[in-house]
Amino acid sequence: MEESSLCCEQLPDGECIEVQKDEEDDGLIELDCQNGFPEGRKEFVAPAVGMEFESYDDAYNYYICYAKEVGFRVRVKNSWFKRNSREKYGAVLCCSSQGFKRIKDVNHLRKETRTGCPAMIRMRLVESQRWRVLEVMLEHNHMLGAKILRSVKKMGNGTKRKPLPSSDAEGQTIKLYRALVIDAGGNGNSNSCAREDITFSEFSNKWNLRKGDTQAIYNFLCRMQLTNPNFFYLMDFNDDGHLRNAFWVDARSRAACGYFGDVIYFDNTNLSNKFEIPLVTFVGINHHGQSVLLGCGLLASETTESYLWLLRTWVKCMSGCSPQTIITDRCKALQSAIVEIFPRSHHCFGLSLIMKKVPEKLGGLHNYDAIRKALIKAVYDTLKVIEFEAAWGFMIQCFGVSDHEWLRSLYEDRVRWAPVYLKGTFFAGMSAARPGSTRKNLFQILNQGAQAHC
Numbered sequence: 001m002e003e004s005s006l007c008c009e010q011l012p013d014g015e016c017i018e019v020q021k022d023e024e025d026d027g028l029i030e031l032d033c034q035n036g037f038p039e040g041r042k043e044f045v046a047p048a049v050g051m052e053f054e055s056y057d058d059a060y061n062y063y064i065c066y067a068k069e070v071g072f073r074v075r076v077k078n079s080w081f082k083r084n085s086r087e088k089y090g091a092v093l094c095c096s097s098q099g100f101k102r103i104k105d106v107n108h109l110r111k112e113t114r115t116g117c118p119a120m121i122r123m124r125l126v127e128s129q130r131w132r133v134l135e136v137m138l139e140h141n142h143m144l145g146a147k148i149l150r151s152v153k154k155m156g157n158g159t160k161r162k163p164l165p166s167s168d169a170e171g172q173t174i175k176l177y178r179a180l181v182i183d184a185g186g187n188g189n190s191n192s193c194a195r196e197d198i199t200f201s202e203f204s205n206k207w208n209l210r211k212g213d214t215q216a217i218y219n220f221l222c223r224m225q226l227t228n229p230n231f232f233y234l235m236d237f238n239d240d241g242h243l244r245n246a247f248w249v250d251a252r253s254r255a256a257c258g259y260f261g262d263v264i265y266f267d268n269t270n271l272s273n274k275f276e277i278p279l280v281t282f283v284g285i286n287h288h289g290q291s292v293l294l295g296c297g298l299l300a301s302e303t304t305e306s307y308l309w310l311l312r313t314w315v316k317c318m319s320g321c322s323p324q325t326i327i328t329d330r331c332k333a334l335q336s337a338i339v340e341i342f343p344r345s346h347h348c349f350g351l352s353l354i355m356k357k358v359p360e361k362l363g364g365l366h367n368y369d370a371i372r373k374a375l376i377k378a379v380y381d382t383l384k385v386i387e388f389e390a391a392w393g394f395m396i397q398c399f400g401v402s403d404h405e406w407l408r409s410l411y412e413d414r415v416r417w418a419p420v421y422l423k424g425t426f427f428a429g430m431s432a433a434r435p436g437s438t439r440k441n442l443f444q445i446l447n448q449g450a451q452a453h454c
Contacts, residue, residue, distance in 0.1 A: 046138055047121050052130040056088055059123055059131045063093050071144035072096065077120065087125075094120035097142050115142045214243045221248055230254060232317040236309055245306055247313045249282075249295040256292050257318045260284040263428040264294065264323040268302070268334065269353065282314060285430045294318075307337035315341060324426050329353045330413065346425050349417040351379070354410070361406040371399050379418065388420045 047066060053059040067074045073096035080090035097117035122135035221233040230251030236244045265283040282295040295314050299306045315321065325346045328334055330353070338347050358375065362368055378391035392411065396402050415421040 047133055047136045049133055049136055051133045052126075052128075053123075054130060056091065056125075056131055059133070060091075060093065063121060067095075072117075072119070072140060080124075090122075090124040092120055092122045095140060097140070117141050209243065217243070217246060221246075224248070224250070234313050234317075244300045245298065245309055247295065247297040247310055247317075249314075249317055253292070253294050254317060256284065256286070257294050257321055260286045260292050260428075261294060261318065261321045261323055263325045263426065263430050264327070265350070265430060266326060266328045266334070268329055268331065280310065285428055289429050302331065302333055304333040304336045307334050308340065311337055311341040325428075327427075327430065330417075347416060348422060348425065349413065351417050351419070354417055355379075362404075365399075365401065365404075367399055371395065371401065374398070382420055385420050388414075388418055 045066075047063065053062065064074055075094055075096045075098065077092040077094040077098065078090075079088060079092075081088050095117040097115045098120065100114050100116060117140050118137045119140045120135075120137050121133055123131050123133045126132045218235065221231075221235070225231045225233065228251050231248070232254065233246070233248035235246045238244045261284055263285060265285075267281045267283060270279045278299050280297045280299060281293060284292045284294050286292050295317070297310045297313075299310065322342055323345050325348060326338060326342060327348050327350050328338070330349050335347065338345065355376075358372060362371055362375075365371055374391070374395040378388060378395055382388040382391055392414075396407070401407055410417075
């Protein structure tokens with residue numbers, strides 16, 4: 001019911017400024033591609049009513065990628081902006097052959113290239129602050145393929161826009177890829193139940209993917225490697241031939257590891273929090289104090305075997321790089337793998353990740369607020385080991401929590417996370433006590449938008 005009503009939704013003319021770009025070719029994004037759908041790429045999802053994107057640029061670039069696969073060029077036909085804020089809230093993207101040019105009184109008429117092609121998508125900004133596809137026309141009335149395309153121009157984020165910085169472009173690629181893979185092999189329609197088809201289990205040895213997803217992942221990684229031979233990827237399959245783990249890293253990240261690979265933050269919080277996507281990342285920090293992505297992986301389970309495979313693969317593609325310091329979340333399986341692969345590295349636990357779990361682990365205790373204050377005082381207000389030990393002992397005895405399993409395990413691992421024990425550890429400016437202050441989750445938007453694409 002919602003999709004049918006969306007198709008008929010009209011943009012309010014009284015509250016917008018309409019910008020039409022029918023008669024100019026300046027907004028064309030010209031792409032070279034093969035005829036039709038190349039063999040082995042038929043799982044590429046076509047636009048469908050109800051698809052949602054985090055931003056206009058996401059939707060625009062998705063349609064550009066789709067056009068490249070099919071073999072046509074894209075033009076921005078209409079755009080709608082709010083009169084006061086100039087915020088864009090509606091747009092129509094169409095085939096470059098849509099409509100017909102006006103006949104002008106000139107000496108030399110250009111050859112007519114338009115055919116009145118009906119192919120287009122109409123989308124607008126909805127209440128959730130996402131861009132939703134409201135209307136789709138997929139059929140073309142002309143030939144498709146590389147022969148009808150002219151020279152290739154650089155693809156930006158829209159008409160006459162500046163190119164994205166390379167780091168943003170990499171994140172953009174991953175976001176779009178997620179949107180395509182999630183429905184690979186399907187009919188392209190938005191489906192609220194599709195999320196159930198991709199699951200993650202702590203003890204599973206494979207992903208429960210939909211038909212065509214594995215091929216879509218493989219095709220994507222192959223295309224990336226064809227674009228840049230220094231792009232590295234490796235896929236791990238179980239005995240039944242099902243995809244179990246995957247790892248990839250681009251050429252820029254491989255080069256950066258030689259300069260900024262002394263301290264690595266291994267982010268596996270997406271696994272621990274059971275997000276839609278079982279993504280893990282290797283993150284370093286450069287000489288400007290900025291986060292640098294040094295590799296990505298997808299794991300089917302949080303087992304020592306999976307982590308061993310991932311860490312060995314990362315070392316292999318990084319020419320044997322062994323970091324001085326590795327910061328991770330507390331995980332026994334990961335800890336065992338790091339001891340085996342990086343025996344000389346200093347393995348630390350991110351304190352901010354530990355403190356985030358305090359309400360969950362201690363929230364049910366009597367006098368929780370007082371226990372929490374005592375814990376914070378022991379962790380952040382002590383400068384010497386003897387002070388930490390005294391403050392911790394006071395907390396345990398005063399509140400009678402000596403038998404609490406989580407606090408007991410924390411104390412056993414204190415040399416890996418307590419600031420007083422890490423004074424001589426090299427962090428290159430990436431604080432183990434507060435890694436969140438220097439490292440923003442590079443794929444936070446991907447996790448937030450995963451539901452929108454399912």
